[in-house]
Amino acid sequence: MLFSDKVNLLSLYNAMNGTAYSDPEQLQIVTLKNAVYMGMKNDLAFIIDTNLFLYEHQSTYNPNMPMRDLFYIASEYQKLVDGKSLYSSTLQKVPAPKFLVFYNGTKEMEDSRTEYLSEAFESLIGEPDLELKVTTLNINKGHNRELMEQCKVLGEYAQYVDRVREYVGKMGLDAGVSRAVNECIRDGILAEFLQQNRAEAEKVSIFEYNKEEEERKLREAEYEGGWEAGKQAGMKFGMDAGMKAGMKAGMIQMAREIQLEEDEIIKILCARLDVDEKTAKKMLEEQE
Known part of the structure; x- marks a missing residue:
């Protein structure tokens, strides 16, 4: 709401880039508004001085912003070259992009961080053929003081x-x-x-x-749910292990009481506990 006003937006742009533009009409706002493709909508996009800027505001840290910005910029470029031929011998020029995220969530974060699309690539070998860089600025009170003073x-x-x-x-x-x-x-x-x-x-x-x-609350619930599930799984595993240990000891003791031969006891352990002969023999030795 604040930066859909071109005067405010120009002030932010000047503060970010060390420029001194004075005419807000030099800004061309091209923000995606519920685009048909994937239902996308970005916070703010504008063109000035042959550059295309995509600004996003986040109150929750999102590591997927490079991927989202890839979709945004593809949609923006598709609009800009609409009606032009990409199969001609003429190179179609487009504005150079700049991707920024303004973060003001409650989770602690440094003044600035940079993330790359290639961080999401599985099994990347060598330099990526496709890259996109996103800079995130912390705009909570007390951070990026110079920027806050200039804008x-x-x-x-x-x-x-x-x-x-x-x-x-x-x-x-x-x-x-x-x-x-x-x-x-x-x-x-x-x-x-x-x-x-x-x-x-x-x-x-x-x-x-x-x-x-x-x-x-959702993150806390997910954590609690994961903890409870892990606890239940651990209890079940412990009970299963305990039951198996008890069954093993009981069978060996009973077999010895009725004076079965060692090879017969090993066969019983293999059948009842679903283990191989080597494991059964080791069990028997441990029970001496």
Whole structure:
């Protein structure tokens, strides 16, 4: 919502690239909106100065962003060359891409990290023939300070999110979001935007916070489920092993009491415990 405004978007672009563009109309926004192919939708895509930028916002770390960006850029290029022949002798030029993710989840992360599509390739030998690089920037309060100072809107967004999380933790969801909005308007943090879009901003904030919490609970449930399944499997394995050990000891003891020969006891162990002759003989030796 904030960066669909070209003025804000240009400010972010200038801060990211050390440029000083002043005309927002130099930006051509080409964001995918529910594209037919795979139902894809990306957060923000725009062209400026013959470069194509794809920006994504994530509140949960996602290692599959290079793969997703591969689909996004393929769809963007398909749109850009539509109506042009790719079979002619003329090289069809397209804007050079740049892939960025802005992360503000609660899981700790360094200021910046870079991930590659090739990390997803199984059994890669040598240099990959296909590569795509995605840079993720941490935009939580206290991170990437220089960027936050150069792009006022991004810095204020980080402050807003920080206040939402603080107050929701103390007061609950609805009351916490409402207080964060009131304080930010009072303190001049995204004040104009929040005044004009208060209802929608609160709704989006509540939805996003709920989404984060639900994803956290889902991860906890998956962990607990995996732990319980592992525990049950371990108990079953232990019981099976214990029963087998008990059966082995009992059979050997009984066979000796009725004075069976060693080769006869080995045959019984092989048949009842489904083991080979060598294993059965070792069992018998261990029971001496």
